[in-house]
Amino acid sequence: MPERVEILGLQVDRVNMEEVLQKTEEFIKDGGFHQVVTLGTEMAVTASYDKEFKEVINSAHLVVPDSVGILWAAKKKGKVLSERVAGIDIIYRLSELAIKKGWSFYLLGAKPGIAEAAAENLCKFREGLKIAGTHHGYFTDDAGVIEDIKRCKPDILLAAMGFPRQEKWIRNNREILGVPVCIGVGGSFDVLSGKLKRAPDIFIKLGLEWFYRFFKEPSRFQRLMALPKFMIMVYKEKLFRR
Ligand code: UDP
Numbered sequence: 001m002p003e004r005v006e007i008l009g010l011q012v013d014r015v016n017m018e019e020v021l022q023k024t025e026e027f028i029k030d031g032g033f034h035q036v037v038t039l040g041t042e043m044a045v046t047a048s049y050d051k052e053f054k055e056v057i058n059s060a061h062l063v064v065p066d067s068v069g070i071l072w073a074a075k076k077k078g079k080v081l082s083e084r085v086a087g088i089d090i091i092y093r094l095s096e097l098a099i100k101k102g103w104s105f106y107l108l109g110a111k112p113g114i115a116e117a118a119a120e121n122l123c124k125f126r127e128g129l130k131i132a133g134t135h136h137g138y139f140t141d142d143a144g145v146i147e148d149i150k151r152c153k154p155d156i157l158l159a160a161m162g163f164p165r166q167e168k169w170i171r172n173n174r175e176i177l178g179v180p181v182c183i184g185v186g187g188s189f190d191v192l193s194g195k196l197k198r199a200p201d202i203f204i205k206l207g208l209e210w211f212y213r214f215f216k217e218p219s220r221f222q223r224l225m226a227l228p229k230f231m232i233m234v235y236k237e238k239l240f241r242r
Pocket residue numbers: 109110111136137138160161162163165185186187188189190
């Protein structure tokens with residue numbers, strides 16, 4: 001098991017991208033059910049008041065740090081997390097491995113038509129990738145969607161319905177989904193489909209992807225407020241747990 005670092009009561013795995021790929025392979029070999037959470041700062045703030053969400057994160061089989069804020073918080077505790085492992089980068093790297101191993105993906109989430117477009121682009125980028133199925137993320141008929149996923153028998157379910165919905169949905173349906181690896185990937189399909197542009201590399205390298213997203217979508221301002229909240233919570237935790 002990789003070492004875990006506790007941040008605001010959440011257990012985060014000290015893993016890099018290579019280790020995430022290795023763990024995924026182990027999970028698929030194991031069969032059963034495995035949940036992977038890509039943890040960002042906003043999610044950590046939500047988990048501080050949403051008990052169910054916190055429990056879902058802490059019962060996941062792998063929790064990877066998907067933001068520089070999480071890396072910063074670990075450092076404040078004197079622990080070093082290997083690197084930021086973003087959901088969309090997991091998709092890029094995992095799709096490469098999936099071709100070699102013969103694994104298939106099911107894309108669940110985003111507005112109607114987006115998951116299909118994301119799948120199409122992913123297959124252009126990774127020739128030979130198997131897409132078992134797709135479905136948009138604005139459904140009310142859980143049973144119908146679960147039936148479709150079961151029928152398609154994917155090895156990996158990518159759920160892009162935004163947090164905390166995607167994580168809770170995966171957890172709540174763990175017994176019936178029959179998918180060995182389920183990963184919450186947030187807004188990744190919007191980027192893969194071409195609907196949204198990912199931040200230029202320089203923003204990603206400097207840890208400023210969040211700023212670029214805000215710049216492109218000013219309606220995210222409210223969500224940006226989670227960042228100072230997160231920092232205050234981390235400082236408070238450090239102060240009172242000495
Ligand atoms: N979404 C969805 N179902 C919902 C609500 C949201 O499929 O009921 C999708 C939405 O269309 C978007 C994604 O979930 O594609 C959330 O994107 P966001 O950028 O907010 O996620 P983040 O990466 O910040 O977690």
